[in-house]
Amino acid sequence: MGGLENFLDPLAVQDDTLCQLAVDLSKTYRNLALTSTDQFLATPVNVLPHGRERGKFLAIDVGGSNLRVAFIDLLGDSRDHLHNISRSYEKSWSIEEHLKFDQAHDLFRWIGDCIAAVIRACLSDDKDALGSEIPIGITFSFPMLQRSITEATLMPMGKGFAISKDANLAELLLAGYAHTTAANGHDSNPPLPKLKITAITNDTVATLASLSYSAGIKPNTRVVMGLIVGTGTNATIPMELRHLHESKRSGIKMPAPSESDEASTIVNTEWTIKGTAGPLHDLGIVTRWDVALDAACEAPGFQPFEYMTSGRYLGELVRLIVVDWFVNVERTKPDDLPPALNQRNSISTVWLSRVVAKTPSPDKLVSVLQQDLQPPATSSWSWTHEHAYVLKKTTETVSLRSSKLIAAATVGLMGCVARKTLSGLPPEETEDLVVACTGGLFLQYPGFFRTCQDCIDDLVGELNIKQGVRRVKLQEAPDGGIIGAGVLAGTVWNLPNDVAMQS
Numbered sequence: 001m002g003g004l005e006n007f008l009d010p011l012a013v014q015d016d017t018l019c020q021l022a023v024d025l026s027k028t029y030r031n032l033a034l035t036s037t038d039q040f041l042a043t044p045v046n047v048l049p050h051g052r053e054r055g056k057f058l059a060i061d062v063g064g065s066n067l068r069v070a071f072i073d074l075l076g077d078s079r080d081h082l083h084n085i086s087r088s089y090e091k092s093w094s095i096e097e098h099l100k101f102d103q104a105h106d107l108f109r110w111i112g113d114c115i116a117a118v119i120r121a122c123l124s125d126d127k128d129a130l131g132s133e134i135p136i137g138i139t140f141s142f143p144m145l146q147r148s149i150t151e152a153t154l155m156p157m158g159k160g161f162a163i164s165k166d167a168n169l170a171e172l173l174l175a176g177y178a179h180t181t182a183a184n185g186h187d188s189n190p191p192l193p194k195l196k197i198t199a200i201t202n203d204t205v206a207t208l209a210s211l212s213y214s215a216g217i218k219p220n221t222r223v224v225m226g227l228i229v230g231t232g233t234n235a236t237i238p239m240e241l242r243h244l245h246e247s248k249r250s251g252i253k254m255p256a257p258s259e260s261d262e263a264s265t266i267v268n269t270e271w272t273i274k275g276t277a278g279p280l281h282d283l284g285i286v287t288r289w290d291v292a293l294d295a296a297c298e299a300p301g302f303q304p305f306e307y308m309t310s311g312r313y314l315g316e317l318v319r320l321i322v323v324d325w326f327v328n329v330e331r332t333k334p335d336d337l338p339p340a341l342n343q344r345n346s347i348s349t350v351w352l353s354r355v356v357a358k359t360p361s362p363d364k365l366v367s368v369l370q371q372d373l374q375p376p377a378t379s380s381w382s383w384t385h386e387h388a389y390v391l392k393k394t395t396e397t398v399s400l401r402s403s404k405l406i407a408a409a410t411v412g413l414m415g416c417v418a419r420k421t422l423s424g425l426p427p428e429e430t431e432d433l434v435v436a437c438t439g440g441l442f443l444q445y446p447g448f449f450r451t452c453q454d455c456i457d458d459l460v461g462e463l464n465i466k467q468g469v470r471r472v473k474l475q476e477a478p479d480g481g482i483i484g485a486g487v488l489a490g491t492v493w494n495l496p497n498d499v500a501m502q503s
């Protein structure tokens, strides 16, 4: 099988290339923060929870594949970090393709119906459980322009939604819910409460907020970054406002007054968008399969780093590579292959994770593949040990490359931020910098989390990125999007009354 290893060689990223990638990405990020208007976006979040906030909040998480709605109760016991949040009446719906293609108003009317269903479930158990108005936190897994924590304007996005850019997300959500209450709210007893939008944020910022709340304050350990590798990927980190392009910081209203002269904010990096592609090309990491995937997808050139790393694309990348091998190396006629292999986007990353990556040997895989990916009845081609090995090895190589690239990007991002912004610790002390992470690849893909952490350890050792850093440590923040929506609403809600929105 030496031939297959050589064939897959373009996907192998050597250690020295990975180190160089982290260094080059660090410079690129600094530059994008200063110059780009669609990446390194200032979010109006300059305060993170301390774990003592209390209250009941409705949380809504609009993801790329699912909508989730739940009540989040912040119990405020900072000593019992495992039990300081309770979730109730949680429901999840998959966002059907037709809803993604619908007009924004139709999509948000459906969202309004889903919100009302969760509120009704709560009121049917206790009609006095909620007042006339409920504070809500919302996370969106899209890039947004935000000038204050309660409003957001959609920016160009991937993930297959047709909502046009510049849509006002807060208005759409309230209008969608108002439509539901007008349609059947008069019959409700008690009437459905009003929604008070208290915090809107990107899902990665929410993930950071969620772990900040539940991890509490530990000596020499700080949660400094949010990271998602799921359907899409993205990261968030605090940066000083003066390191961002003027247009991104002017007119921004922060929820809390700044405690230092060097005001900082949580930055939504949108690190997959095209500005980050330079180092990937310069270091020869982009393969002909990446180029083919990019050219055929719905937004060519828009999110090149996402196309190489995230769950929405890894299945398709594996499909392109194995078909290239079977057709161009083994000389199989395309029509003799299982029809699914000839169909764009027919292999999902979830299937690779649950079936291919979890089945220990190609032999065991053969019988599953015969069921899941049947060749045409007329074909003499079949799943043999060798063919199953091609699929398994390709899957391993593609996911390994994704975890390594995410590790280099993580270390690069840490490296581009001044240490005092991350921690404020005196230089002689060392600490663990914690990355709050969530998403299907981190939480479910076999070995992804471990490999990514190992690579980060190697890179931090190799590059000596910062004096005083003991470790850059990944920590799971399951359901960071929905929990963080509630946590961030609670953080803003619990700010002292005399703290006005700051410009």
Ligand code: BGC
Binding pocket: 064, 140, 141, 142, 143, 157, 158, 159, 202, 203, 204, 228, 230, 231, 232, 233, 234, 270, 272, 306
């Ligand atoms: C989006 C980000 C989002 C990430 C993770 C990307 O496709 O551009 O805004 O945070 O996916 O959901």
